Amino acid sequence: MSQFTLSVRESPPARVIDLTGYLDAHTAPQLEEAFQSLLNEQQFNIIVNFRDLAYISSAGLGVFMAFVEEVRSNSGDIKLAEMSPKVYNVFDLLGFPMLYEIYDDEQKARAKFSNEGSC
Amino acid sequence: MQNDSEQIERAPRRWTRFSRLLTQAVLAGLWLVLLLYDLFAQVWDRPPGDQGWFRLLAPIIALLPAIIRLLAIEQVENEQVVYKTFRNLALAVLATGSVLIIPTFVLTGYSNDLVPDGILTFFAGRLVCLIMLMALPWLVEPLVQIFRHRATGAGSRLPRIFVMAMYVVAVIAQLIPLQGGEQGLAMEEPLFAMGSLVALLGLILATRAGWIINLRREQKWKLVGYAMLATAGSSMLLAAIEHSGGTSAALLSFSPGLLNFSSTLGLALIFTSTVIFASAILALPTASAIDRRNTEVSSLANFARLLTQSLDTEHLVDTAISIACDAIGARTAWIELREGDAIQIRLGREPRITLRVARQLMTQSVGKDLVIAQAVSQRRRVEVVDRIRGIVLYKAEASGELKSMAAAPLQLGEDLLGTLYVAKDRVNGFDRRSVVLISALADQIALAIEQSRLIQSSFVRERFEQEMLIARDLQERLLPKQMPLSPFYELYAESLPASIVGGDYFDVVAFSDNTIGLLVADVSGKGASAALYMGMIKGIVQALSGQCASPKELLAKANVALHGSIDQRWFATMSCAQIIDEHRTLRVVRAGHCPTLVVRSGVGAYHQPRGLGLAIARPALFDSNLEIEEMAFCPGDYAIFFSDGLPEARSPEGEELGYDLLMDAVTAAAKQGVNPKEMREAIFERINAFTQGEPLADDSTLMILRWR
Numbered sequence: 001m002s003q004f005t006l007s008v009r010e011s012p013p014a015r016v017i018d019l020t021g022y023l024d025a026h027t028a029p030q031l032e033e034a035f036q037s038l039l040n041e042q043q044f045n046i047i048v049n050f051r052d053l054a055y056i057s058s059a060g061l062g063v064f065m066a067f068v069e070e071v072r073s074n075s076g077d078i079k080l081a082e083m084s085p086k087v088y089n090v091f092d093l094l095g096f097p098m099l100y101e102i103y104d105d106e107q108k109a110r111a112k113f114s115n116e117g118s119c
Numbered sequence: 120m121q122n123d124s125e126q127i128e129r130a131p132r133r134w135t136r137f138s139r140l141l142t143q144a145v146l147a148g149l150w151l152v153l154l155l156y157d158l159f160a161q162v163w164d165r166p167p168g169d170q171g172w173f174r175l176l177a178p179i180i181a182l183l184p185a186i187i188r189l190l191a192i193e194q195v196e197n198e199q200v201v202y203k204t205f206r207n208l209a210l211a212v213l214a215t216g217s218v219l220i221i222p223t224f225v226l227t228g229y230s231n232d233l234v235p236d237g238i239l240t241f242f243a244g245r246l247v248c249l250i251m252l253m254a255l256p257w258l259v260e261p262l263v264q265i266f267r268h269r270a271t272g273a274g275s276r277l278p279r280i281f282v283m284a285m286y287v288v289a290v291i292a293q294l295i296p297l298q299g300g301e302q303g304l305a306m307e308e309p310l311f312a313m314g315s316l317v318a319l320l321g322l323i324l325a326t327r328a329g330w331i332i333n334l335r336r337e338q339k340w341k342l343v344g345y346a347m348l349a350t351a352g353s354s355m356l357l358a359a360i361e362h363s364g365g366t367s368a369a370l371l372s373f374s375p376g377l378l379n380f381s382s383t384l385g386l387a388l389i390f391t392s393t394v395i396f397a398s399a400i401l402a403l404p405t406a407s408a409i410d411r412r413n414t415e416v417s418s419l420a421n422f423a424r425l426l427t428q429s430l431d432t433e434h435l436v437d438t439a440i441s442i443a444c445d446a447i448g449a450r451t452a453w454i455e456l457r458e459g460d461a462i463q464i465r466l467g468r469e470p471r472i473t474l475r476v477a478r479q480l481m482t483q484s485v486g487k488d489l490v491i492a493q494a495v496s497q498r499r500r501v502e503v504v505d506r507i508r509g510i511v512l513y514k515a516e517a518s519g520e521l522k523s524m525a526a527a528p529l530q531l532g533e534d535l536l537g538t539l540y541v542a543k544d545r546v547n548g549f550d551r552r553s554v555v556l557i558s559a560l561a562d563q564i565a566l567a568i569e570q571s572r573l574i575q576s577s578f579v580r581e582r583f584e585q586e587m588l589i590a591r592d593l594q595e596r597l598l599p600k601q602m603p604l605s606p607f608y609e610l611y612a613e614s615l616p617a618s619i620v621g622g623d624y625f626d627v628v629a630f631s632d633n634t635i636g637l638l639v640a641d642v643s644g645k646g647a648s649a650a651l652y653m654g655m656i657k658g659i660v661q662a663l664s665g666q667c668a669s670p671k672e673l674l675a676k677a678n679v680a681l682h683g684s685i686d687q688r689w690f691a692t693m694s695c696a697q698i699i700d701e702h703r704t705l706r707v708v709r710a711g712h713c714p715t716l717v718v719r720s721g722v723g724a725y726h727q728p729r730g731l732g733l734a735i736a737r738p739a740l741f742d743s744n745l746e747i748e749e750m751a752f753c754p755g756d757y758a759i760f761f762s763d764g765l766p767e768a769r770s771p772e773g774e775e776l777g778y779d780l781l782m783d784a785v786t787a788a789a790k791q792g793v794n795p796k797e798m799r800e801a802i803f804e805r806i807n808a809f810t811q812g813e814p815l816a817d818d819s820t821l822m823i824l825r826w827r
Contacts, residue, residue, distance in 0.1 A: 025644060025645060058641075058643035058644060058690070059643060059644055059688075061643070061690070062643055062644075062686075062687075062688030062689060062690065063688060065687055065688055065690065065735060066686075066687045066688040069687070093692070093711055093712070093713065093714075093727070094690070094692065094711035094731065094732040094735065095711050095729070095730060095731030095732060095735065095736070095744055096735075098731055098736070098740065098744050099731070099735065099736060099740070
């Protein structure tokens, strides 16, 4: 099993959370913490990069639901990017594409934030 | 055990007593024989110098048993035994010395050539000799025993050499025939000098007074007293022997060897008592420190024993407090226990401090290092004076009897279990040594607390497991026990939780038009929390189904009930199929759940109508995305609802089974025309082959419908 790691980097106009490994009930609290600290820093443009994420469980999915409303009420968004087909399938089954913007490229997500900003 | 060792010890003691009596009897016999011999000599008026071989050899032979006994004295290990031996010796020396000093001045009847002036003087002189003879074993044996303390190896020979030398010099003194007058006395001086040299050997032996160190403080004080008595006694004894008065004349006329032996012994005694007196005096300043060290060692040993005995944390902590008080010599000690956020202060069984004062003295300590002591109240001020090894030493001012205080974290690895506080009624009461001890005690206490907590938690866990088993039983009862029987289809369903309880379930409901609905659901998360939500959803769905005409309506209403009502993170997925019997049709809706596996005419396909998970989206968004799919079937076709535990079954290498292999298993079995129960067996056969018997990581639920 690959270990779960998480890192946050700045990529204006957004902050990007990079995920690797397994996001499940044990590791979800780390992601929650990361979101919480971004929110505490008043960072509401958030991109989550799934490029190296191998697996996501229902507890991992729950984290996005926990924060999306607060982020959007602060006129920000959580955009998801670069999911593997398997991870995308999990999001897709749940209907998350109806709720979140999912991009195959982080760049596109960033561009979307830039456009929103200029409007 | 104890009885055995007592008996073993008692047997030699009885022998010792017996052999001493025997020795004394031999000496008394000698005395009697020589008394009679000399009486007859007086009667026959033999000259004093004219002594036969018997008269010369008898004392030498009579002393032999005593000497053999001395050579056989066992080595002593225990300092308490040596202490008692010296006490007895001191009393014996004092008694002998006081008694024998008297005739030196009183017994004046001997002439210069040692001829008694009358029968009275003769008998009085012989009485003095008897006293000396009888006292000998009481004086020389304890002395040698003291020398034999822990004498091993080469050192063990020295006491024996001392005894032998004493004897040899005495024999020489005895064998030089008493010439009488000037000549006889001239022979005496070199022999006394030899005796003194032997006594010096005794001095060397007496300096091995290591046993004194380990005595208790009050014993050392007493030892000083005994040594003073022994010094006084042996001085008197030596004075009586060396002074050319009645005593020495009486002894010399009886046996020059005995006089010489007594004089050597007297010297050795005076050396020994002086050395022991000096050693005891010198040991006094360190006496308290050594006492404390001995207490410390026994405290740690006690604590180690306690560790293995006490299971109850509170009992253990109370005992630890008493031990800490004793070991450190503290006025009072208390322990602050932390368990999570809960803090408990325990003052021990006989608290010498009130909870209020303890609280006032304690710091606002947080974390692993105890932070600075704050001025907790105006009356009781504590101030940090030092910090050693994570232990903080405080000066406590104006806090009644307590003048200094130390606080040590009870730490086990990274976990802080609490703090040990120790307070003394002296200013600067803690030296480096006590800090080391406090640290050792704190570690032991931490270990003991952790152990007792582990044991406690295993009790709690056992009870918890019992309750979880009850929960599992209840959850199983929430699942329908019997599947509906129909001429149109056969049904089989089962749900296997990954742990004791799970978040998956299946159900059969009746819609408002009495059509039957099949449900498979998966609540996010696992274990107890998921099981509670599962029970709730089941209740909601059961309550709503009768009012709904279609599965779409049912799920929409369920979403209204669930959305926003629980934790934002929480959601559930569900597939629901309404069975339209006569048309062999299913109306399927999917709320974020796994697709439905359909096998029609032997061909498998996954059907995934659109739909969001329950409790994820607002009703408007949920409803607008919920698609209903009508599926028509022929006899022999299958519809299989399942939860993600099945396709996500993992091989030992971590590979997932996946949807394709699942479908392969199902279509292969479908070709055999198996019934739903057999289909279940075929699926699990495939899964078990893939996982190689590893248990499934997630709850797995399966509902299989086959059209007749």
